[in-house]
Amino acid sequence: MSVSIGQSLFLIFFGAAAVWFGVVVFRTHSMVRSAIALLFSQTAVGAMFLVMQAEFLGVLQIMMMASEMSVMAIFMVMFMMDPGGLGAMDMTHQKRLSLWAGGIGLTFALAVIWLTGWGPAAQAAPAAAEQTAALGRELLGRSMFVFESAGLTILTAMVAATMVAIAPTEEHGR
């Protein structure tokens, strides 16, 4: 039981951090801060995974997001044309609509969560090492096709994004 309470507390802590950093993303005026806030939000999500004993996924999330959000930061600097966010410029629109949409989504989800009977909770998760091994077998066994498709998708996306993004050269113009 004490494990369960500890788990709940940690979940609340990291969950609150994740949501709070998520809010900071849209409240801060500095674009780099905004990207870094998103990073810490995602890191807190990764920490929640660790709390939920999904060790591999948690570490993976923490690792992937560090690089992803750093790239995000440089794109922010490139495309926002707002030096340091010091201008306090307003980059939002349809604020009321968005607030309503976000609010309704949140309330609805909360209602579903707390009103649904989820059935009995599983008490123990497999140990981390077994989990990782089992996940590997799952990925390269039963779900191989899905896994390979994901890999292919990411490769296609990489190639496509690069193709789209590189500057048009003389040859293309001709």
Add this chain to the structure above:
Amino acid sequence: MNALSGARQAMPGGLRGLVARAMAADLRAFVVPGLDIARAGGLDPAGAGLRLADTPRHANVLLIAGPLPPDLLKAACVVWAQMPRPRAILALGADNIAPLPAPDAIGALSQDGLAEGVATLRKAFAIGAFARNVTHFDAPALAARIEYTCPMHPEVISDEPGKCPICGMFLVEREVSGAAPAGDGDHKDHHGQGAHEHGKSAPAQAAQSDHSPHAAHGDAAVYTCPMHPEVTSDSPGSCPKCGMDLVPQDEGDAQSGHAGHSGHGGHEGHDDAQDIPGIEPHFMSMVELTEGKPASPDGLIMEWIEVPFGPFFPGLPGGLGLILTLDGDSVAEARLHGAKPIPLPSGCPVAELPERLAAAFPLTHVAMRALAHRAIAAVGGGAAAPDAAALERERIASHLNWLAGFARQMGLVRLERQGAALQRVLVGAAAADIAAAAPGLRRFLDRVRRTPLLRSKLEGLGGLTGAKGGPVARAAGTAADARAKDQAYDGLDFTPIAGGNGDALARLMQRFAEIGQSLDLIARAGTIASSRPSSPPPSTPPPRAGHGMATVETARGPATLHLTLSDGTVERAHLTTPFEDLAPLATDMVRQMELADALISIGALDLDPRRLAA
């Protein structure tokens, strides 16, 4: 108990005594005007126990090597202000360094002087690193005022915070060097000074303050360039970027304001925004912000930042002012300016001219001295004594000095040390010593040629053709060499070495080949006439009046001196140095290069920014 000139305010004693002793053991020097000058003066900071700092922020000793001209002194003030306390000044061979505080240690410009100075500094640090009362440092070069500008509309400048009249954004503060009304400079201890708009760089302030004359700041109109709204000045003048006359701010403001309204006009109210349905009234159009801004060759419009590299940048020759406008990581524009020309006081006696000229050009003092002697001899119609061996020795030392600096720039610390050590050996050596050192030197050069990845790094970098003379031109295949017509080289069997495609690698190889050639020439000349302080004095008394001209091939290229004497004094002296030839080419060369490549390419030119006022 004597406190340092830049002591830190704290109660001395106790644990701080220990810290002070640690500081005394860990002296880190920022060398002004540059390591190349220090090496040419025979200094070896590492040998004296100093470590070199890349930036003033990491230094606690400001090492001044030789006298500084006024503009560099001003830049040195900013460097001094950027150094964290406790800090100290070690002045070698520099008498007057005001407005910097009095040096904590002085010495002659020599290794012994340096060693003594370091010893004095160690004691001074151990005793006076911390003091109860410290003197604050203030100098005109540090004066700065705060003005407020709109991030989107740089032409909007105000003395007070508020909103932009064009787009309604909050104005941001920025610091401008220039006239300082009293009371503005009250931020603590001036350390923040370095954060000048984009950053630290000391040199920036000194360099840029040249563009904004120090007019008293009051209600005077602000002048700006019609093409470069970021250029502002308190007094009329011309734009440092394009040379156009500056216009009063009001005029410029009205213009751009007008342009802004005809462009979209979404700011006045809801009515104007009808062309885009649903758009928010205070929406800022990015299309407009980026419209008309120059795009890089890859089509992306990026924020351009102007970054100063110099005059004390660790990777470039000391005193060289380089301002790069960066577009992402590539150079959009470069401005290269030499040191302020040093005036040669009119009425300087003829006999003093060689030494004065040599003092003005510490990197090539032998060649400059020879040049002066030859020009004086030419006025009298005679010829100066042969001095080829001394010139060649200086050429070798100068090339090695450059190699050490270039190696530092590329991060090859071992090569830097070896190059500097060889340079120190050769700088004042007799012919016999040079002959003894020659085989080792040649082996060293061969080893450098084989440095892994050096070739691939430098190949194709900074290709420059069109130089008129010097190693840079010869590395591009132009066999221009003033030595070919030089009488001093008669009988030494001199033929210019030329070849290569003019890139940084070719320059490196050219200099190596010239070192080898110079070794041969010295061997053929047999003896070196004499070392410092001068080439042999002319046998006949110096002429009193007339006009004469002489050319010497210095290590960097041909230097020509036109001399008009009257009544035993210099009436007019006009000196052309390789810098004037190379500087415009260099700014073209680095355009659209990646930053690191651009710096390497400029480093490979071996520029000496010093000039003589006409």
Add this chain to the structure above:
Amino acid sequence: MSIELAIALSVGAGLFGVGLYGALSQTNLVMILMGVELILAAALVNLVAFWRYLHPDVMAGQMFVLIVMTVMAVEMAVGFGIAIVRFRSRGSVEMEEARELKG
């Protein structure tokens, strides 16, 4: 009913709400991508929570998390590709100024 599951799902709901607000309210493409990232993070939290508290022995749950992570990466790559193209052609990644993308 497991209290931990409810907590984790609530966090997911919170992230979803914030992300939805961001994705709808921001005008800048990069900021919109950030909102989408938050929504996907909400999905991740839910998936892991369902796996841990309902079916910890079925590894397909974790596999789904990996797939969503892939989707996040793909979304970023494609989003930035589009951002670069738009920025190059129009000098803006503001959605207000992307009228030709509207139906």
Add this chain to the structure above:
Amino acid sequence: MSIFAILLGLAFGGWLMAALEGWAVHGRFSLVRPLASALALLGREAVVTRKSDRLFFETAPILLLVAGLLAAAVIPLAPGLIVADLATGALFLNAALAYVLVALIMAGWGPDGAYAMIGGWRFLGQFIGYSMLIVMPITAVAMRAQSLSTTQIVTSQAALWNVAYQPLGFALFVVAAMALAWLPPFDLPSGTGDLAGGIEAEYTGPRLAVLRLARMVVVLALAGAVSTFYLGGWLGPWLPGWAWSGGKTLAVAALMLTLGRHIPRMREARFLEFCWKAGVPLALVNIFLVGVIALVVPI
């Protein structure tokens, strides 16, 4: 208990590293000098630039230190002498070191200085190059050990060290590790001639001390990773395990600190080209070879 032992080891190792770096950069080896430098830095004024992003400026050195310490936490010094023996240790090391990038970007952005900012973004470019070369060799190592746990990776090398089993992976990993720790010739973010100190340029006093210490910890963690993944960690005759892993780590760190001083600094564009045109294919070949060997000859 093991936490203190490892922290002590890190402090000792960091001190030796600083002495070694002093030798590599300044040509003199002195054990006293690093202590004096550290003490002197603590006594110096800590300057904050105007208009700095204070939060980033202050956090960056600490984040770097934390990243280094977390990475070091999964390096086993001896059986049982490890802070956290995670089942996903090798991946965790990666995750911790990914925050080196975040710290450098924050350190570059924070002080509002052009040199620092360029340094920070350059490191991002460098990251795009080295990141794959960190992950892919580790994959091959984990394939042989059939585990991501660092201790199991060490025990899997009992018969033959990985440096002999997969030399290609070893070379790639060391190069990537040097790039990660921005050691020469990959010291673009803080290059002397390029950027006058770059990301370090605006740091003074105690903050600079933390930044330098953190970098030494990162170097040590990486050297520890190399010794764990490729040099058999604590395996070795006669000496106790911790002496072996400590000695190997120090030797690798010394190699990493000195190797690049003879090579001109490499631009990130060139490094990217090398990584993606040569490095990644080679890493794939490495994975393939290790897979084949593991299937054919079980050692």
